[in-house]
Amino acid sequence: MKKLKIIHTVYGDASGGRWQAMLNTFDALASKGHEGVLVYGEENKNLKSENYPKFCLNSSGFYDLLAAVKLALWLRTYRPDVVIAHSGRAVYLFKNAIFFARIKCPVIAMNHSHNVKRTLRADGFIHITPYVGQCVAVAAKKKSIDLTKKPQAIISNLIHLPESQPSFSEMLSEPVVLGIMTRLVEYKGTHLAISAVQQLKQQGYKVKLLIAGEGEQKATLIQQVKDLNLENEVKFLGWIGGEDKRKFYNDINIALVPTMNDTQPLAILDAFAWGKPVVASDHISVQQIIRQGENGLMAKCGDITDLVDNLTFFIEHPEQICKIARSGYQDAENEYQFCRVADKLNNFLYSVLN
Incomplete structure (x- = not known):
């Protein structure tokens, strides 16, 4: 299968688990041979990103069209196959930038909160739990958005298993x-x-x-x-x-x-x-x-x-x-x-x- 060029992006404060979840998604898809790059704003520039290809572009908010134009110029050069957006602001920025760039590239929203209404512009969704999927369905219904035309999947955040299997002892320590x-x-x-x-x-x-x-x-x-x-x-x-x-x-x-x-x-x-x-x-x-x-x-x-x-x-x-x-x-x-x-x-x- 074709190796994909994937953008992993988040805007807004990602200092909690959201940033690590994005890196984990990057690593998981890189393990399948895909190329990736992180795209984020100044608010996240001090978070762990060493050894990851990256592009830092500041955006002042959901309706920052200047940032969208700057991003569009970069997108016309990079030509990604797909964008995985880990926040509503990232969805907005990339949907606008892709429109300005006149390229074809789906934006997939991966929601890490139950406040999903800002991600409804996405072309598809990765729900980390079934309940997140329900939240998207409810929000879409209120906005009269037809989700049948947008691919969706329930895919959890990931973890790394320890090298050795646990012992599962029935003995409790004291204390x-x-x-x-x-x-x-x-x-x-x-x-x-x-x-x-x-x-x-x-x-x-x-x-x-x-x-x-x-x-x-x-x-x-x-x-x-x-x-x-x-x-x-x-x-x-x-x-x-x-x-x-x-x-x-x-x-x-x-x-x-x-x-x-x-x-x-x-x-x-x-x-x-x-x-x-x-x-x-x-x-x-x-x-x-x-x-x-x-x-x-x-x-x-x-x-x-x-x-x-x-x-x-x-x-x-x-x-x-x-x-x-x-x-x-x-x-x-x-x-x-x-x-x-x-x-x-x-x-x-x-x-x-x-």
Whole structure:
């Protein structure tokens, strides 16, 4: 099959998981032999992009026609086969630029939030969860847009499996080690995890919480730990990767994902890949991944007591940990790992172009 020239683009702040998701998509399609280039604005120029071909072009907003004209001139030289846009602003910019360039090139929107209305101009869609697809359908209906003429596919974000398969131990450490890996912002629910540790301690359980991540809420969370006298139970690790990430997953017994607002929590997929049981909220994004009692447990969103009850279930029934962790790992192998997602992306793009 023909090697494709693919533009991967995002405009607007992509400092969360959106940027990494774009790089992962680039890598997945590059593994299939396709050429790629990143296109982004000044707001993202300091994000990780070394070793990636790139073109930085500033755009002031959705209706920046000067930026669209500049981009059109570059497009007439580069001649891409397809554009994968990871934000609404990117969809607008490239649709306008392709019009000015007078070239034929489909723009595929890959939505990373449930606010999808700005991406409806795209020529096709990659939905990272079924619910994102529902959001697009609802938004399109309100705008009287016929989606039957726009190809769509449900293709998850991807994860990398560790080199060795997890051991799936039924033994819990003492204290039981809980782990949360996330951006430290309020909607991720780390404060709920800290409060859950306090309640577990009051109930006589010996637990420890490892928090991996950075963010604007960190100082508030550190103060919360001090106020609750949990300095011996809670440890902040900062951002971790490589060997530190391996150690984190080797050390924890249970992964916590108490998110209150998300699209597809990658922390759940990561925990699956490392063979760790997950206790998460029942936010709609989590419901796209977890099947209650089969590959994880869900607590009512924002409900500390229910979060504690689900953690207590695992602590009191360690035999369930192995069963549920194995199911999650199987999902990681079958649905979310790099090579599976790369195949789906590759097949979808060829179907669009053919």
